[in-house]
Amino acid sequence: MSRRAIFAARTNWTLEENAYTRALRRHRQSGRKILDLTASNPTTCGFHYDESAILGALQNAAALHYDPQSKGLLSARAAVVEYYREIGAQVDPERLILTTGTSEAYSFLFRLVCEPRDEVLVAHPSYPLFDFLASIHDVKLRPFPLVYDHGWQIDFSELEKCVGAWTRAILLVHPNNPTGNFVSAAEAEKLNALCAQHSLALVVDEVFLDYRLPGRETRGAIHGTFARNSAALTFVLSGLSKISALPQMKVGWIAASGPENLVRDAVARIEVIADTYLSLSAPIQHAVPTLLAQRKTLQPRLISRVASNLRNLDAQLANQSLVSRLELDGGWYAVLRVPAVQSDEDLAIELLDRCSVAVHPGHFYEFSGEGFLVVSLLPPSGQFEEGARRLLAHVNAR
Ligand SMILES: Cc1ncc(COP(=O)(O)O)c(C=O)c1O
Numbered sequence: 204m205s206r207r208a209i210f211a212a213r214t215n216w217t218l219e220e221n222a223y224t225r226a227l228r229r230h231r232q233s234g235r236k237i238l239d240l241t242a243s244n245p246t247t248c249g250f251h252y253d254e255s256a257i258l259g260a261l262q263n264a265a266a267l268h269y270d271p272q273s274k275g276l277l278s279a280r281a282a283v284v285e286y287y288r289e290i291g292a293q294v295d296p297e298r299l300i301l302t303t304g305t306s307e308a309y310s311f312l313f314r315l316v317c318e319p320r321d322e323v324l325v326a327h328p329s330y331p332l333f334d335f336l337a338s339i340h341d342v343k344l345r346p347f348p349l350v351y352d353h354g355w356q357i358d359f360s361e362l363e364k365c366v367g368a369w370t371r372a373i374l375l376v377h378p379n380n381p382t383g384n385f386v387s388a389a390e391a392e393k394l395n396a397l398c399a400q401h402s403l404a405l406v407v408d409e410v411f412l413d414y415r416l417p418g419r420e421t422r423g424a425i426h427g428t429f430a431r432n433s434a435a436l437t438f439v440l441s442g443l444s445k446i447s448a449l450p451q452m453k454v455g456w457i458a459a460s461g462p463e464n465l466v467r468d469a470v471a472r473i474e475v476i477a478d479t480y481l482s483l484s485a486p487i488q489h490a491v492p493t494l495l496a497q498r499k500t501l502q503p504r505l506i507s508r509v510a511s512n513l514r515n516l517d518a519q520l521a522n523q524s525l526v527s528r529l530e531l532d533g534g535w536y537a538v539l540r541v542p543a544v545q546s547d548e549d550l551a552i553e554l555l556d557r558c559s560v561a562v563h564p565g566h567f568y569e570f571s572g573e574g575f576l577v578v579s580l581l582p583p584s585g586q587f588e589e590g591a592r593r594l595l596a597h598v599n600a601r
Pocket of ligand 1: 304410
């Protein structure tokens with residue numbers, strides 16, 4: 204009799220490092236200084252944080268009392284409601300559920316809408332963690348393409364072909380990571396129609412929503428939140444990780460909107476999932492108002508860094524011919540188009556080995572072919588400028 208393996212098949216991941224990660228580890232171990240153009244952890248990119256406000260908020264005496272609230276403490280949810288009010292959306296605190304970050308929010312939503320093997324449609328290129336989040340919950344991610352033509356758009360003919368009997372939700376990142384495009388009003392209308400027609404949930408990850416580049420007015424782009432979307436059952440995901448540049452605090456949320464009866468049902472069910480874990484600690488929940496308020500000083504600093512690195516990149520790009528930058532409207536990343544004369548991974552390893560510059564190869568984000576590199580726009584300006592200089596010199600000399 205054949206015996207069942209001790210581990211569930213969903214954990215049969217390839218755990219070996221890929222060639223790029225191996226090269227990066229080798230480099231770090233050798234002690235050679237790397238100009239890291241993948242750096243996107245805001246807490247290590249040289250930004251000034253208000254230490255006393257942040258640490259003080261974590262010492263609230265109210266946290267000595269345990270008040271288990273499945274959606275999260277009302278005082279914390281009220282701060283999130285105020286955030287939405289300031290960006291022009293009215294959100295009902297009873298339709299907000301706090302989570303320990305966006306990843307947990309995905310977990311709750313996948314449990315809410317998917318039976319094992321059901322499918323969630325996701326735009327490619329996109330954030331690499333989605334594969335793991337889905338597979339851990341026995342959900343199949345089915346990609347549909349974003350196409351690039353002076354900006355990124357959803358390929359609706361492909362998206363429609365992907366909708367089938369197993370489809371439960373469409374997942375979008377607004378603005379997308381790493382392509383930096385916002386969903387347009389016309390796209391939102393079509394998405395709503397598709398979701399309503401096929402009884403699908405619309406999941407919109409808005410962690411980068413506030414990081415819109417100054418002066419960009421892409422035709423038709425919606426820059427606001429989907430938290431007021433009413434035509435389809437909609438779950439907006441966000442959190443402190445990007446909104447307040449505080450990923451270590453592990454606070455995220457789900458804001459539900461859409462047809463009244465569906466939203467009521469959805470929230471009641473998510474509440475049971477959340478109540479089963481009650482995963483946020485009391486000190487962090489009491490700190491949410493202060494931590495969320497940090498966005499007012501931190502976002503301008505991050506946006507100014509992103510904009511100045513982008514200006515610097517563009518100035519350097521203007522002095523060479525082989526590398527170009529794709530259009531972006533927001534977020535923390537830029538996508539570079541390079542001649543596809545070798546695999547992106549080989550090029551990224553070469554950049555590490557010969558120039559001590561770290562970049563992400565496009566395939567990390569599921570670009571459709573070779574010839575794409577992704578750079579973060581958050582590194583300190585000196586590091587970014589020198590890293591970009593070496594990158595462009597190398598690609599132009601190949
Ligand atoms: C699109 C997207 N969603 C979510 C996250 C992470 O969010 P959290 O730290 O709240 O889990 C990231 C992090 O880079 C991201 O790019």
